[in-house]
Amino acid sequence: MTPLSERAHAKINLYLHVVGKRADGYHLLDSLAVFAGAHDRLEAAGPGPAPSLSLEGRFGAALLGEDPSGNLVTRAVRALLDQEDGPALRLIKSLPIASGIGGGSADAAAALRLLLALRPDRDPGRDRLHAIATGLGADVPVCLEQKPARMRGVGEILDPAPVLPPVFMVLVNCGRAVSTPAVFRARAAGFTPEAVLPPRWLDARAMAADLAALRNDLEEPAIALCPEIRVVLDAIAAEPGCLLARMSGSGATCFGLFATLAEAERAAGALSRPGWWVWGGPLAPGAGDPQMPVAATAL
Ligand code: C5P
Secondary structure (H helix, E strand, O other): OEEEEEEEEEEEEEEEEEEOOOOOOOEEEEEEEEEEEEEEEEEEEEOOOEEEEEEEEEOOOHHHHHHHHHOHHHEEEEHHHHOEEEEEEEEEEOOOOOOOOOHHHHHHHHHHHHHHOOOOHHHHHHHHHHHHHHHHHHOOHHHHOOOOOOEOOOEEEEEEOOOOOEEEEEEEEEEOOOHHHHHHHHHOOOOOOOOOOOOOOOOOOHHHHHHHOOOOOHHHHHHHHHHHHHHHHHHHOOOOOOOEEEOOOOOEEEEEEOOOOOHHHHHHOOOOOOOOEEEEEEEEEOOOOOOOOOOOHHH
């Protein structure tokens, strides 16, 4: 059996407004999510006698200490397959964990896509799959689609994003894991209205100008918990060609937007510091385009 592989791309929140709160404590959001070229990779050797997961890559060791039953990939496998049959999965973890770029959610979504490619007989249908994804985490549905989307509700209501211009990014993480519930708890009371977005942006400069008028409501509380985020944001903003510097999700990863690949790559080189994870490049290449076949590709 040919091994199958799925890319789990980093999800970046270009803005994130907390617009309300549900009775169960979850926050209602309005956010524009895009996917950067940076990614984890999940591989499956094929159907096996029992599901298993091995961890590799720069950040694989960081997950080894965690309870494996709580791992989102393991939970995604359980949600779709019986306990007693399942593939041997290998996760090459290149994205920092607990870092606001949806790495764990992207891995879980990749697991769902991979399992469906391996076991089309277990396809629960679009609506049920969406519900399973939502049950795994608020960011998993958007990661399942893996294309730019406007997220509402707790993240499970997805609408098409404005048409994006060519745009390039740097991602910088200072090496400190930040707890999402802790950031939400540290947030000052009050809500931000939903954003008004145009149907398309003609160039990166216009896009960044509109985004600059919006905000990430979690940036301030995350900086209170992890002041190094401010250092990272200032360093990104000082790079030549940087159109916007902002934190993604609940942090600590921050992004910079650039109009050219050369500027983004140069900035990534310049931002390298001991202990920092830095990436620079384009958005994810068409991952999840509706016209593409099931995203799993043979290695
Ligand atoms: O859904 P997920 O497991 O990613 O969420 C982690 C935690 O972040 C939740 O338990 C909740 O405390 C907080 N959260 C929230 N509102 C959201 C998403 C997450 O309050 N929309």
